[in-house]
Amino acid sequence: MTERRIPPGSNGSSPGLTTSGGAVALAEIGAHHGAGPPVDxxxxxxxxxxxxxxFGHGTRGIASTSAAITRIATTLSRLSPLPDLVCLQEVETQSLRSSTMNPRWHPEETQLDRLMTELHAALSRAERRERFVAYYFPAHTYRLTARTNIYTTGLAVIARDTFRIGHHNAERPHDITHRRRVRRLKQTRICAHVSFEHESGQSFDVFNTHLSLPSVFAREFWTGEARMGFGPNQLEEAKVLADFVRRERRSDNFIVVGDFNSLPGSPVDRFLREEGGFVDAFAKVRCLSEIEARAFPTAGFMNLRMHLDHVYSSERLEWLDFAGTHPFGHKGAFAGLSDHVPLIARCRLPGSSG
Known part of the structure; x- marks a missing residue:
């Protein structure tokens, strides 16, 4: 687990080191035009x-770069309002891929450590006093030797340091991987879970995940018109995920986010909504049908544009907007920084404790 706290006033960087980052356009922030919230x-x-x-989009995922970490950290620091929670997928610890083009600033530094250092440095330069803590959830390690990793995989959850942490599974993330063939080669997929207490006293749970791609060994992969979210292995992982959320949530206020590698209206998406009871926040806020939601790409691969990332929740949360979220390939603050775009959402917890 990585947890880094940097006090207000610190520049967030190591002594003798400087950070750099190009100018990044401010994210568009829209106003919510609904009725005003209750006073309490x-x-x-x-x-x-x-x-x-x-953080390796500039090298097509071959190697991480310090420029990518700096640009993403700077872009996050310029959002207004700042996020309360940032859930990341595809984050490394230490490996040849993460450090070949991005030398570590100290021997124990991880990719998430560097991101947090850069984020707090950018906040300090902007004279913003907000600070965050980060939790890392390891998923898989491909080793060259006992001491050298080729590359690693994992998830991260970054939260305001004003939140109280009730529980997390960073030391032992929940394995949701469906394994049938090539068990030893199958990349582990996990679900990260953090239970928070908001400064208002409200409790809520955040689940962050990254489902497998559809298995090429399944007949459906070669015979169906659509693939993403249609793999039997993906549906099995979705079932494990939904069961984990049901068993482990500490409150009725829960959010499930991540890269599901699944299209709106796919068997995975429909299972989570219809049988798991999850609310698709993006479709609800934008009043989109399954077909309309598919037309909003969140990821790109070569000439393909796909809606693979999702924000789900319990019915208790009131979703307000997705201001600052742009389709992949369009202009926006995060354009060109990854093969995915971030989903940026605002919600309100119910007025009574959950």
Whole structure:
């Protein structure tokens, strides 16, 4: 687990080191035009789910770069309002891929350590006093030797340091992987879980995950018109995920985000909504049908544009907007930083304790 706290006033960087980052356009922030919240209602939460591709998009995922980490950290620091929670997918620890083009600043530094250092440095330069803590959830390690990793995989959850942490599974993330063939080669897929207490006293749970791609060994992969979210292995992982959320949530206020590698209306998406009881926040806020939601790409691969990332929740949460969320390939603050775009959402917890 990585947990880094940097006090207000610190520049967030190691002594003798400087950071750099180009100018990044401010994210568009829209106003919510609904009825005003009750006087005693908690302030809205701003949540981001983002697959950062190991901060290696500029090298097509071959190697992480310091420039990518700096640019993503700087872009996050310039959002207004700042996010309360940032859930990341495809984050490394230490490996040849993460450090070949991005030398570590100290021997124990991980990719998440560097991101947090850069984020707090950017906040300090902007004279913003907000600070965050980060939790890392390891998934898989491909080793060259006992001491050298080729590359690693994992998830991260970054939260305001004003939140109280009730529980997390960073030391032992829940394995949701469906394994039938090539068990030893199958990349482990996990679900991260953190239970928070908001400064208002409200409790809520955040689950962050990254489902497998559809298995090429399944007949459906070669015979169906659509693939993403249609793999039997993906549906099995979705079932394990839904069961884990049901068993482990500490409150009725829960959010499930991540890269599901699944299209809206796919068997995975329909199972989570119809049998798991999850609410698709993006479709609900934008009033989109399954076909319309598919037309909003969150990821790109070569010439393909796909809606693979999702924000689900319990019915108790009131979703306000997805201001600052842009389709993949369009202009936006995060354009060109990954093969995914972040989903940026605001929600309000119910007025009574959950």
């Amino acid at each position: 209602a908690p302030a809205p939460l701003r949540i981001i789910s983002y697959n950062v591709r190991y």
